[in-house]
Amino acid sequence: MKVALFNKQSTVSSSPVYIGFLILKYARKCKTEEVSIYKLLNVMKNTDKLSDPKQFMHALFFLHMTGIAEINGSNIKIGKRDAFSQTSIF
Secondary structure (H helix, E strand, O other): OOOOOOOOOOOHHHOHHHHHHHHHHHHHHOOOOEEEHHHHHHHHHHOOOOOOHHHHHHHHHHHHHOOOEEEEOOEEEEOOHHHHHOOOOO
16 A cells, blocks of 8 residues: 655645544553544544544554554554654644
8 A cells, every 4th residue: 555645746744644643642641551543533523634544544543653652552652652642743
């Protein structure tokens, strides 16, 4: 499967990298180590940040392939929270 990180015909806000950032941002707000994928999807749909569920799946693949997140069944676990707490993007 080939996924383009940036598509010239679409906006940056629909790219897997940006959607992945939003997933990380929401997961950081949660106090638990694992967050339900369905809960993340519903939150993103309700806040109008997501227009196509395929974008969400591509963002999950991106986070998993880069080693940032682990997907266990219907839960996502963000790895090494200490590394993310030192960055300025959150």
